[in-house]
Amino acid sequence: MSEPSDEQDDMQHYLVCGTEDCQKKGQFYCNACHQPLCEQCRDEHVKNPDTKFHEIVLYRHRKKQLPVEKCKLHPTRNVDIFCKECKIPLCSKCSTTEEHQGHKFDDLEEIYAEKYALEQGELSKIQKYFLPTTQSLKSYIKEEATQIRKIMESIRTSMKAEAKSLKNLVDEVTSENIENTHTMEKSLLEMLKSQETTYDDYIAYLGKMSDEFQQYLSLTNQKLLFSETLTIKTIPETTKPVLPVFTGGKFSKDDISKLLGRVNVPNTEPEKRKIQPMEAESTHMKSSEKQLEQSKEKSDVKKTLSLSSSVTKVREYSVPGIKSALHVSVDQSGRLWVGDNKGNLVQTDLQGNLLQKIQTSGRYEGYHTATQDGDLIYSDKDKRVIFRITPDRRITEFIKTGDWSPVSVHSSRINGDILVGMIKDREDKVTRYSKAGKEIQNIQRDNQGQELYEYPHYITENINGDICTSDCNKRAVVVVNKSGHHRFSYTGQGSLFLPYGICTDVLGHILVCDCYSNIVHLLDQDGGFLSVILSPQQGIKYPRGVYVDEENNLYVGQAVNTTLTVYKYLQ
Incomplete structure (x- = not known):
């Protein structure tokens, strides 16, 4: 039976203090x-002269x-030291023998603890x-x-x-050919009938x-x-008649194929499955206790x-500085980024003071997003570039998208990946980039090989990793899972549906603006309609x-x- 892990140990109810008659929780440990x-x-252990120099740590350490x-x-003695020269474990009495005289020794328990930690790390x-x-690759x-x-x-x-x-087509051509033989037969028979009539007339002649010769011959010679x-x-x-001849079609099985x-x-060379590098996972595993506590707090709030x-x-x-408020991002400092249909992208503080203004090619799209690192990313569909703005207001080229024009962009709150809705001629797709700007996924067709998108002009991500795209040309919210497989498409509630801005919340709800009815739909995580959360009755036009x-x-x-209104809808 394998030894339980540190995490399992921490959860056992019998981890009580080892001091005699003490039944309190043993959250510390004397090595x-x-x-x-x-x-x-x-505390008593530290004060006691006999144990005050003992090493006391948290139980999990x-x-x-x-x-x-x-x-x-x-x-009668335990093996507890290690001879560095002989490379063998010994007891303390063995170390005094002539055989090991002058040798250097290590504490075997220290070596064991170090090895145990390493093996525990590998197990982790x-x-x-x-x-x-x-398991993820297997899934x-x-x-x-x-x-x-399905394909x-x-x-x-x-x-x-x-x-x-x-x-x-074969039946149709065969039918036409047979009909043609009837026509040809009729024509040839009519020609022969005419010739038969000609000879009948000549025979009569x-x-x-x-008769005339007989008459002449019956007269006198004179x-x-x-x-x-x-x-x-x-x-x-x-x-x-020239008789018809049937010439069989010259074709083979290959011709039919x-x-x-x-x-x-x-x-083509098979594409290797992308495996998350160990370094990234290692960094994730080394998250501080404070981060874990914050995550737990968020979970409790949820x-x-x-x-x-x-x-x-x-x-x-x-x-200030815009004509309308078509797309909103909020950075880590709580400052607002708002874009309009003229390509104006502005940043304001919480008092509404203009901090900076940038001219972009954005129009009626969700073309900017705040990142986990405190930057802002925006797409320029004319230059086919995604730009990054750092907190010190420095603008740099982040990603070049080649032949594709990026129209919408979203920075994942889960892992920092960048999701981009893109167009090219009559093609449309969603591309995933790492937070470093490396292309790692393209999503374009469903399981039947059909195009998923027609104009992915707003994009976001749900708490389960679903990619939710607002597609105005398709008149639908198109949702795929993190692997890119189509989950569902939401097309409204019967009337014309023109989806615009879209976002999700901590409960997995999908909120999407309907440009036709001028309302905001609230959906559940699986695309089920819950309610109209905002309408003209709430003052939104x-x-x-x-x-x-x-x-x-x-x-x-x-x-x-240019009014930005803030609401509370969760309690």
């Missing part, structure tokens, strides 16, 4: 005595006690990195297997449709001539001498949050941009003015 201590016993092993030469890597990473394989089955079934359906189409000499018309010439199409696996029965206006900002900050405040920007 010299190898026993847990409560806070009070620890304790040194593991060396397993007891008796010396073979001195059975298996549990926290190698196993979950491998991708299952998803891809499902995708392959192959779609291909088979297409093949049958192609074959049916070709068969219909010959009969008439025969009469015959003076009569006109009769001449016989030549036999009419006719032509033989070309007509029907073939299924081929592209002759458990207590729920939708309010009503939406309450908290405050309003009048944003033309909502276009939405954003939920870390304090669960909902910011709403409008198309007709």
Whole structure:
């Protein structure tokens, strides 16, 4: 049976203080005595002259006690030191023998504790990195297997449709050819009938001539001498019909295959599955206790949050330097970034004072986003570049997007990845970049090979990793999971739906502006409609941009003015 991990030890209810008759929680540990201590016993341990120099640490940082092993030469003694020259464990009495005279020794318990820590670290890597990473890769394989089955079934359906189409064409051509033979037969028979009539007329003519000759021959010879000499018309010439000949089609199985199409696996190098580097996971595993406590606090807050029965206006900002408020970002300092349909991107403080203004190519898109590092990223679809603005107002090129024009951008709150909605000619896609700007994923088609997007002009990410895209041309909110597989598309509630600004909250809700009805829809994590959270009745006329900050405040920007309104809708 394997030894429980530190985390498991910490959770055991029997970890009580090792001091006799003390039943308090043993949250500390004496590495010299190898026993847990409560806070009070620890203090007494430190004050006691016999134990005041003992090393006392938090229980989870304790040194593991060396397993007891008796010396073979001195059975009453334990093996507890290590001879560095001989590379063997010994007891203290062995170290005094002539054989080890002058040798250097190490504390075997220290070596054991160090080795134990290393092995525990490796075990932790298996549990926290190698196993979950491998399981994640395995889950991708299952998803891809499902995708392959769907794609192959779609291909088979297409093949049958192609074959049916070709068969219909073959039947049509065969029917036309058969009809043509009937027409040709009729024409040839009519020609022969005409020739038959010609010979019938000639035979009748010959009969008439025969009668006339008989009449002449019956007269006296003298009469015959003076009569006109009769001449016989030549036999009419006719032509033989040119008989039709059927020439069979010259085709092979390969020709049919070309007509029907073939299924081929592209002759390209298979793309290696992306494995999260150990360094990144190691950094994640070394998160400080403070960060873990903050994460726990957020989790506890999430458990207590729920939708309010009503939406309450908290405050309003009048944003200078813009024509409208179509997209909103809030950076780590709480300062606002707002963009309009003229490409004006401004930053203001909490009092509404203009801090900086930048001219971009952005229009009716979610073209800027605040990052975890305190920067702001914005896309320039004309220059095909994504720029970064640092807190010291320095602007640098961050990502070049090649032939694709970036229209929308979002920085993940989960891992800092950058999600970009892009267009090119009649193609559209969503690309994922690492926080360092390295391209790691492209999402363009669903499991059936159909295009997912038509104009992904606003984009965000949900708490489960779903990528939620507002697509005005498709008139839908298109949602895929973190692997890029299509989950669902939300198309409104019956009337025309023109989605604009989109965001998510800590409960996994999706909030999206409807440009047609001028309302804000509230959806659950799976695309189920929950309610109209904002409408003209709440004082919002033309909502276009939405954003939920870390304090669960909902910011709403409008198309007709520069007012940014903040609401509370969670309690």
